[in-house]
Amino acid sequence: MTLLVAGGTLMTISASRSKVSDYSSIASASKAISEDTPFNKMMQVLTHERCVNCHPTDNIPKQGNDSHPHYFGMMRGEENLGFAATKCTTCHQTENNAYSGVPGAPHWSLAPKSMGWQGLNKYEIAEAMLDKTKNGNRSHSELIHHLTQDSLVLWAFEPGVDQEGIPREKPPISEAAYKAAVLAWFENGAVVPEE
Amino acid sequence: MAKNKKKLSRRKFLVRGGLGTLGVLAVGTYVFRNPIRRQIAGMIDTGETPYLGNTKSPILWFEITKDNKIILYSPKVEMGQGTFTGLAQIAADELEVSMEQIAVAHAPSSSGNMDDFATGGSTSISSLWVPLRELAATLREMIKMEAAKKMGTVATSLSVKDGVISEGDRTITYAEAAKDVTEWDIPDTPPLKDMKDYQFIGKPISRVDLKDKVFGTPIFGMDATMPNMLYGAVVRPTVIGATYAEADTSKAENMPGVVKVVKEQDFVGVVANSRMEAENAKNAIDVKWDIPKVWQTADIEAMIEVGKGEPYVIQKEGSPKKTLQEDETLIISEFKSPIGAHAQLEPNGALAYVEGDKATVMMSTQVVKITRNEIAERLGLEKEQVNIVPTFLGGGFGRRLHTPNGIQAAVLSKAVGTPVKCFLDRKEEFQNDTFRPPTHHVLKAKLNEKGLIEAIEHNVSSGDVAWGSPMLPSVVETILGADLGAWRGGMIQYGAIPNYQAISWRVKLPFATSWWRSLGLLANTFAIESFMDELAAKAGKDPVQFRLDQIQDDDRGYRLKEVIKAAADKAGWTDKVVNGRAMGFAASTDVNTPCAQIVEVSVENNEIKVHKVTCAMDPGLVVNPDQVKAQCEGAIIMGMSASLFERMYVEEGQLQPTIYGPYEMALMKHAPKEIDVVLLQNADVPGGVGEPPLGPIGAAIANAVFRLTGERLREMPLKIS
Amino acid sequence: MKITFSVNEMPQSIEIDDENTPLLWVIRDMLDLKGTKFGCGKAACGACTLHVDGEAVRSCSYPAKLVEGKKVTTIEGLGSEEHPHPVQQAWVEEVVPQCGYCQPGFMMATAALLDKIPEPTDNDIDQNIINVCRCATYYRMRKAIHRAAVIKKNTTQPVNSESDG
Numbered sequence A: 001m002t003l004l005v006a007g008g009t010l011m012t013i014s015a016s017r018s019k020v021s022d023y024s025s026i027a028s029a030s031k032a033i034s035e036d037t038p039f040n041k042m043m044q045v046l047t048h049e050r051c052v053n054c055h056p057t058d059n060i061p062k063q064g065n066d067s068h069p070h071y072f073g074m075m076r077g078e079e080n081l082g083f084a085a086t087k088c089t090t091c092h093q094t095e096n097n098a099y100s101g102v103p104g105a106p107h108w109s110l111a112p113k114s115m116g117w118q119g120l121n122k123y124e125i126a127e128a129m130l131d132k133t134k135n136g137n138r139s140h141s142e143l144i145h146h147l148t149q150d151s152l153v154l155w156a157f158e159p160g161v162d163q164e165g166i167p168r169e170k171p172p173i174s175e176a177a178y179k180a181a182v183l184a185w186f187e188n189g190a191v192v193p194e195e
Numbered sequence B: 001m002a003k004n005k006k007k008l009s010r011r012k013f014l015v016r017g018g019l020g021t022l023g024v025l026a027v028g029t030y031v032f033r034n035p036i037r038r039q040i041a042g043m044i045d046t047g048e049t050p051y052l053g054n055t056k057s058p059i060l061w062f063e064i065t066k067d068n069k070i071i072l073y074s075p076k077v078e079m080g081q082g083t084f085t086g087l088a089q090i091a092a093d094e095l096e097v098s099m100e101q102i103a104v105a106h107a108p109s110s111s112g113n114m115d116d117f118a119t120g121g122s123t124s125i126s127s128l129w130v131p132l133r134e135l136a137a138t139l140r141e142m143i144k145m146e147a148a149k150k151m152g153t154v155a156t157s158l159s160v161k162d163g164v165i166s167e168g169d170r171t172i173t174y175a176e177a178a179k180d181v182t183e184w185d186i187p188d189t190p191p192l193k194d195m196k197d198y199q200f201i202g203k204p205i206s207r208v209d210l211k212d213k214v215f216g217t218p219i220f221g222m223d224a225t226m227p228n229m230l231y232g233a234v235v236r237p238t239v240i241g242a243t244y245a246e247a248d249t250s251k252a253e254n255m256p257g258v259v260k261v262v263k264e265q266d267f268v269g270v271v272a273n274s275r276m277e278a279e280n281a282k283n284a285i286d287v288k289w290d291i292p293k294v295w296q297t298a299d300i301e302a303m304i305e306v307g308k309g310e311p312y313v314i315q316k317e318g319s320p321k322k323t324l325q326e327d328e329t330l331i332i333s334e335f336k337s338p339i340g341a342h343a344q345l346e347p348n349g350a351l352a353y354v355e356g357d358k359a360t361v362m363m364s365t366q367v368v369k370i371t372r373n374e375i376a377e378r379l380g381l382e383k384e385q386v387n388i389v390p391t392f393l394g395g396g397f398g399r400r401l402h403t404p405n406g407i408q409a410a411v412l413s414k415a416v417g418t419p420v421k422c423f424l425d426r427k428e429e430f431q432n433d434t435f436r437p438p439t440h441h442v443l444k445a446k447l448n449e450k451g452l453i454e455a456i457e458h459n460v461s462s463g464d465v466a467w468g469s470p471m472l473p474s475v476v477e478t479i480l481g482a483d484l485g486a487w488r489g490g491m492i493q494y495g496a497i498p499n500y501q502a503i504s505w506r507v508k509l510p511f512a513t514s515w516w517r518s519l520g521l522l523a524n525t526f527a528i529e530s531f532m533d534e535l536a537a538k539a540g541k542d543p544v545q546f547r548l549d550q551i552q553d554d555d556r557g558y559r560l561k562e563v564i565k566a567a568a569d570k571a572g573w574t575d576k577v578v579n580g581r582a583m584g585f586a587a588s589t590d591v592n593t594p595c596a597q598i599v600e601v602s603v604e605n606n607e608i609k610v611h612k613v614t615c616a617m618d619p620g621l622v623v624n625p626d627q628v629k630a631q632c633e634g635a636i637i638m639g640m641s642a643s644l645f646e647r648m649y650v651e652e653g654q655l656q657p658t659i660y661g662p663y664e665m666a667l668m669k670h671a672p673k674e675i676d677v678v679l680l681q682n683a684d685v686p687g688g689v690g691e692p693p694l695g696p697i698g699a700a701i702a703n704a705v706f707r708l709t710g711e712r713l714r715e716m717p718l719k720i721s
Numbered sequence C: 001m002k003i004t005f006s007v008n009e010m011p012q013s014i015e016i017d018d019e020n021t022p023l024l025w026v027i028r029d030m031l032d033l034k035g036t037k038f039g040c041g042k043a044a045c046g047a048c049t050l051h052v053d054g055e056a057v058r059s060c061s062y063p064a065k066l067v068e069g070k071k072v073t074t075i076e077g078l079g080s081e082e083h084p085h086p087v088q089q090a091w092v093e094e095v096v097p098q099c100g101y102c103q104p105g106f107m108m109a110t111a112a113l114l115d116k117i118p119e120p121t122d123n124d125i126d127q128n129i130i131n132v133c134r135c136a137t138y139y140r141m142r143k144a145i146h147r148a149a150v151i152k153k154n155t156t157q158p159v160n161s162e163s164d165g
Helices: A020-036 A040-045 A122-130 A140-149 A149-156 A176-185 B036-046 B084-097 B126-151 B174-178 B210-215 B275-283 B299-301 B366-380 B405-416 B426-431 B472-480 B521-539 B543-548 B556-569 B626-643 B697-709 C023-030 C084-093 C103-116 C123-127 C136-153
Strands: A002-004 A011-012 B062-063 B072-076 B100-104 B159-161 B164-167 B171-175 B229-234 B243-248 B258-263 B268-272 B284-289 B309-316 B331-337 B351-353 B358-363 B386-390 B421-422 B439-447 B453-463 B499-507 B582-590 B593-604 B607-617 B649-651 B654-656 B674-679 C002-007 C010-015 C049-052 C055-060 C071-074
Touching: A040 A122, A040 A176, A040 B174, A140 A149, A140 A176, A140 C136, A149 A176, A149 B072, B062 B126, B072 B084, B084 B100, B084 B126, B084 B426, B126 B171, B126 B174, B126 C071, B171 B174, B171 C010, B210 C084, B210 C103, B229 B405, B258 B405, B268 B275, B268 B405, B275 C023, B284 B299, B331 B521, B351 B405, B358 B366, B358 B405, B366 B405, B405 B421, B405 B499, B426 B654, B439 B521, B453 B521, B521 B543, B521 B582, B521 B626, B521 B697, B543 B556, B543 B582, B556 B582, B556 B593, B556 B674, B582 B697, B593 B697, B607 B626, B607 B697, B626 B674, B626 B697, B626 C136, B697 C084, C023 C049, C049 C103, C055 C103, C084 C103, C084 C136, C103 C123, C103 C136
Parallel strands: B072 B100, B229 B421, B358 B386, B453 B499, B607 B674, C002 C071
Antiparallel strands: B062 B072, B159 B164, B164 B171, B229 B268, B243 B284, B258 B268, B309 B499, B331 B439, B351 B358, B351 B421, B439 B453, B582 B593, B593 B607, B649 B654, C002 C010, C049 C055, C049 C071
């Protein structure tokens, strides 16, 4: 099998000629080396609380780094916009609010239930993302646009401060690195690796 | 069998003598040898507080307007408990005016009509029941006397109705009679009317402040304005025990809109052109605090433990210690309650204008006189030079039984020479609250061969409630010993039990704990009434009958039994689980008002749902049945909120949480869809209303949950594990 | 920054240095409409609820710059003593308020609810009415909301609804 390593060198390992213990240590080493793939970089962002909190698999938006259920019983509502009269936009506006600590971005809402990611691992999320029956019938180019241009998606990188004035934790890589990873992954065929 | 209790005469406590009988009440004997201690304790227990203020001068209380209306200047503040409406009814009935002809306003301190106590303790109506009627009746006679003069006749030939005095065809209005009077003849207090002759007292009159509150009239402290008003903000501690050392205000001084930075010995603040500018500048001030210790929740919990702190025996009957020997028949249970925040919606604050040797402060407070005195002292003024103009409170609940924020607003105003409006923000409210103290309870009991209680003991460890409050002079502390707020509701109310005692373990916590609506009543009733259910179960008895069988035969016992029976009857009491729902029962007596509640509860997805509450209460004479019901409804849900959701904790020295949401409270969806209130009136004077209905709810819910799940919940907030 | 908008059908124009000033303070302190309340400043309690272009908004978390060209309704504009909004009329009939501080926010949230759902179920009420009331007047509020729905329905019925032929 072939492993892509940062720096571009290729290492080829012939499993049939190695001892089991060699294989397992190489496998764990190769796993560590492979953390840096575009897929993994992209998924480090997409599995972060800033994203998953609004991609619940149930009907409850989540909040905070502990992803607790949104206070006051706020829920998805009929159109992912909250309840009929008490909508997401009753409190969340088109940008973050530094005084109240309420986050905001254009068209603040929940991702549709078909794009529910909470509880899924990164492979499952990626599969779901590519699945046209779940992703709003998006083609790859439309997915790229959504992932790299949508202002609500990109909110994750400018998540504002909380009600104590403390900046929210951002995803572990920069917006630029994330965008590059998304582009690279799609360019290389949007392959979801084996789990 | 009930012992012959020593009856304590009420008449010793009443400033106004001899009217009405609440039945002569037995309060049980106390171990206090000091007779004064016993009297004060009895007074607190029975809620008989005489009104401590002027009861002689109608001119101080009332004003007659040109359009023939009466303004009642109330020294008691309106915080939603309906006092203004009740007082208006009481006054209107003796004054012979209609409800449309009477208006109630807060008495500014400069009028001299101030209360030496406070608005709180469920005492406003009960303490003014006699004095206000007498004042109103006296004013009516004063007006009649003037009318007689103007009409050239005698007062005895005049009749009065709806603010109009007549003799045959000739009429004169109150306003006309009062016109140009410079010196009033004040007659002896006339006899009061018979109950049957009252038009308004006893009726469900609509609130006098209803329209203002529905149509958004600016009536709250937060709404106050004055010309040329500026906005202030003060840096307050976020960490327990922090004292102000010094501040770097250089950045704040240059921020937009800042008029002045004010540095005092004990605080630093800023005055600016707008609220946001003041807040932003305040946030830019770098304060150095002295913090002797960084507290955690575990530290606090370790302090609040029965056995720690100073013990005071607050109640004793028979030989409980001897009977409760440790052996296999001794039943012991423990219970706990957390720190509770007031969380009232209107933050504390004031609008102050200090002009030379005069200060006017508009603010929401429950202690007008004390606040006035504190501000005067701080400013170096005479008391009479400070005028507190009380406003409608956006929630009191005991939060405003000390309002030193008035001092800060006044100091800021003095520094800039204009009115300054200075309020706390929500985080400051949560972290500078005077909390309901956490408690720990240990109850012990033994049953006799008949399955009734042979002996029972309640130990409660609590942070102070009353101490540290400027409301109580320290002499009272010395006399009473135990904190009288913490053990409220902590005594055993089942007087037929041969041996019982209640012991209060007093702990001084490192943060302010004080009066929270009903004080110790909620937690104490939770502990005692949960334990009573446990004992009933051990005895194989119905919990309601178990209570009834152990209540003494006297007036107090009679009134308690009647509310228990009324609640059970109205609710259709059963101890069976029906359609996934169970009932739970509890009862308490507070400020001489017994209250029994039965809840109907289900548990769904580990969530406790309260579907219905039946509440039977006997507050004595009911001035406004609709408002008494409203107090029951509100107190029940507030008690539910504290029992099921609310909890403050301490993390790295900070009291948390600091916002609604994380500080979980009952919302619309949690409120029971059915609340039935049955009011009994087995006494002919009004007792307390605002706090008593808070007592039973926690225990009633816990008792119902036990019936449903077999799990005995011993800690508030109650959670299914 | 200059911001032009309307409040309770009256055109307003303000000059403000900080365009992120919460609308709450513009309404309360600049326009002196005190009915809308400050409870927390963090959009948690709902005491600041008003309507912007017919939608319920928590004004403590709504920057002034966003209100340009919009229509704001506050409790003062919802109705008056002479012409109460059905919600206000119901609130009076059921004698809902105790301290009263949170009530305008609840009434504005309720008015928005009835606009969207003229006959809300208890579940609709539970989901949409999530403000905080410390006096815990929720029991009467629920009754008043159902009553308001009835009042609203009766007052918008055409006068000749029986003559359908």
